[in-house]
Amino acid sequence: MIERVQTSIISQIESLETSKFTDDPWSTSSNSYGRTRVITDGTIIEKGAVSVSVIPLSNLSTSRASTISERGVEVCEGSEYAAAALSLVLHTRSPIIPTFRSDVRIFSLITDGVVTRSWLGGGCDLTPYYIFDDDVEEFHGMLKGLCDRNGRDYEEYKKGCDDYFYLPARKEHRGVGGIFFDDLEFNSSTFKFVEELAEMWMPSWLDTIVERRKGQEWTEEQRDWQLIRRGRYLEFNLLYDRGVKFGLATENPRVEGILVSAPPLVKWAYNHKVAAGSEEERLQKILETPRAWA
């Protein structure tokens, strides 16, 4: 499923873009493999990655087993598992268009070579630099519709997203959220939900928000604000993101694949302040206190 979705998403993006995705199939000595496909210097996407990664069979490390156990799933060190994921991060050139991030992932426990139990996880979310209420409401509305149709709790997953993409030191959320869930027991109904989620990514962002905003001009000041805000994106990834943390802690990490999510260009300015009453201040306040959008 994930390779089909990867191909489909790439062709949707390429049909709108001046750049093409590069293709980097990889494998490691520990049998993991994947395909990192990266677009750079596009008209819409300044840097983006649509990546598939597969761990066909491995043994849980102590720390990973205990973290998974903390989340209520009983596993122990040395258990055999398999995992696969499709992840997207699309950093836009225009500060008017939000960065899009999403993933779906499956984690399976294996006993005597047979999958005994599997869990699904995934989500998608927006990191805007300027907020257009209609865009965010439509995005969340589509996600709520998806959850409702599939008997999943949108409110729970929306909160899951707000809680996960949070920078405690800054006391702010990274973006306007979306949905994020983990440890969803695999069955035909949950698999259908996750498949529909992945198929909704481009309709919820590329075909709607991007389509609507791509012609809109922006100023150098707005671009500057985007570069500063991208710093928070990176701070989250390096300081708090679970995937980055575990990824980098493995024995021979594929660092470039893990950090492909980093924005292409980032600014850090000491003590940057937003002007009272500005759109930048409005964003800041919404990031401090997440809103109900759907």
Next chain:
Amino acid sequence: MIERVQTSIISQIESLETSKFTDDPWSTSSNSYGRTRVITDGTIIEKGAVSVSVIPLSNLSTSRASTISERGVEVCEGSEYAAAALSLVLHTRSPIIPTFRSDVRIFSLITDGVVTRSWLGGGCDLTPYYIFDDDVEEFHGMLKGLCDRNGRDYEEYKKGCDDYFYLPARKEHRGVGGIFFDDLEFNSSTFKFVEELAEMWMPSWLDTIVERRKGQEWTEEQRDWQLIRRGRYLEFNLLYDRGVKFGLATENPRVEGILVSAPPLVKWAYNHKVAAGSEEERLQKILETPRAWA
């Protein structure tokens, strides 16, 4: 001492620069205070900070106490302590001139309002984008001279620096090092050493390397390489730096003060490769295997 050195360093830099340092004195509800002085958009320094911070009296948290204990100093949770530090980070505009980082710090245990024991720490190091052997040898030579004159072990402190500024996931060191030490018992001799170290910072970088290289032109490709390498600087700070980690984990962290060390502008490019036989490759190899410079 640290405030005098802060003022002196600032006036030395300002005498060469087109920009001035801003002055941001601060204090927190927990009685900490300090002065973050930042220079931006200078001819030589694109972004730099010379910061003093003081914790006049506080209680050790469990995690901090255990980390300090791990380093061989007996302290326990709730012990009263005081601390002060002077830290510099000077990000250069020119890719030809290395970034300079340094600090001195004192940590004191307090019993019944009286300092019972104190330890000193500190160091300085270079993060170059291009390596001029003579510059690095002179820098390390000055540090070795300082250590020798003060009966301190340069080799140990040089290794301390290489070991500390290391990115395990990348299997590379952040720069060409310098010296770095911790837990040096305070007495008149060690204090003199640390004072002389701080007084040597500008002579070892501004008066020598910067003076020699500031007129040298660079290309856009070299600038690009600098922006990519700055990514590693930031990766180290967010993923591994002890000060950043502890700083951000405190209850009401002064995030801007902690992240003032971030470079002004940073690039992340997926899978950037250096050309065989290039100066960039030479740097890369030296960062993988630190050299003896003095």
